[in-house]
Amino acid sequence: MRTLDTKEISNAVYALALKAGRTLTESCRHALACAAEKETGAARFALDTILENGEVARAEEMPVCQDTGMAVVLLSIGQEVFLTGDPLREAVDDGVRRAYADGFFRKSICDPLTRKNTRDNTPAHLHVEIVGGDRVEIAFLPKGFGSENMSRLFMLTPAEGKEGILKAIVDTVREAGSRPCPPVYVGVGIGGSFDGCALLAKKALTREVGSVNPREDVAEIEREALARINALGIGPQGFHGNTTALGVSCEVAPTHIAGLPVAVNIQCHCIRFEKVTL
Template structure:
């Protein structure tokens, strides 16, 4: 049994959300650079150059990458040999978010659904916890903006819809979103499980590294096939037309009920902000 102080979790959460909002991951920057070579439209290339410049300004001059610094989504994998002590874990995470959004000059975007009154400190965070073997805690912070999240959906397809049905659903979603979710986007597709697990799988799919293909050859081919079709839509960077509409597309899948084919599509904007740490 290893003891971890709740305060350590709090401080790590604070650091991760600030870093995520100021320092775009190197692999995202690398993917932008590759996309410059793939984009056929000169306006599209100009936009990608702007995104590279934006990331550099954010990092060097300490300005958030985007004003929408997101709802605070945190994935935690807690080793079953860890004992969290000295406080309430959920409160420690919330306090870490509160401090990050205050000290980091990050926008508070959480509000009441109907009165639209801002909660004032970007809490409550969205916390996903999984218990895993070991004595470590892994934290992945993924602040995510509203513009791309708004173009996400869960749909209960029927088994006869199959892979073609999944493909049609994804293309419909990307087409409908058009310029709105800040392309070039990344598409996360969750297939299987039930209603809520498909949504979670689609978000986890977004957390996979660029270029990582599914280990299952059938799903690997489906990823490449849908990605190819998405990039034929012509939406392009910022929707001004072009050949790079999506930077990548990932599928995560698990078994589902014999009566069902749950599919979730989660769209991520080009500013794919994600940071992780281990305690």
């Protein structure tokens, strides 16, 4: 049994949140640079500005995007870890609270009805999974809502199959148009339950851009969906062009014999994601 004070988790969340808010992932930056080579006119102007933005954010220690997002925290806790100190939820929220204050990040969380701001960007959206071992893995994903708003969940029938899945993905991106800040990164959950499917889609967004699902039939859906999306011609910021998405990342889980849930979680081109193992 390993003992771990939740203060250490709080401090790790703090460090991850600060870094994530100011940094594009390397795979995102690479994909944007490659995309810029393929565009002209306003689309090229948009991608050049986005690449410059990454440099400015790094040099000036500024948030990459003013929408510093809802704090999504994915925790995997080994079952041999005994947590001490403040309750886990409080420790995670404390890390978020301190990072959003010290980083001069925008506080974007409010009551859904009164719209009153919580003023410190808490509560974090926290998922906890208990796994084997004595390690704690923390992943931090600041999720902007321009793209989150364009995400969709489909309860397909088994008869709709692969073609139905592809249609759900491509229709979601087409209907989103210029609104979610294309080029987007598309996280797709296939299977599970209504809620589990949405979580799979979110987890798919924690994969590096350009990574491929090890299951060949799933990888085939990723490739085909990306090709169809980029044939839509929406382009960077909706200015037309070849790059509407930087990638499609699909995750699958067993589902019920009567169903085929598909969740499509849209991520803008500001892919910010950091993780650490304690």
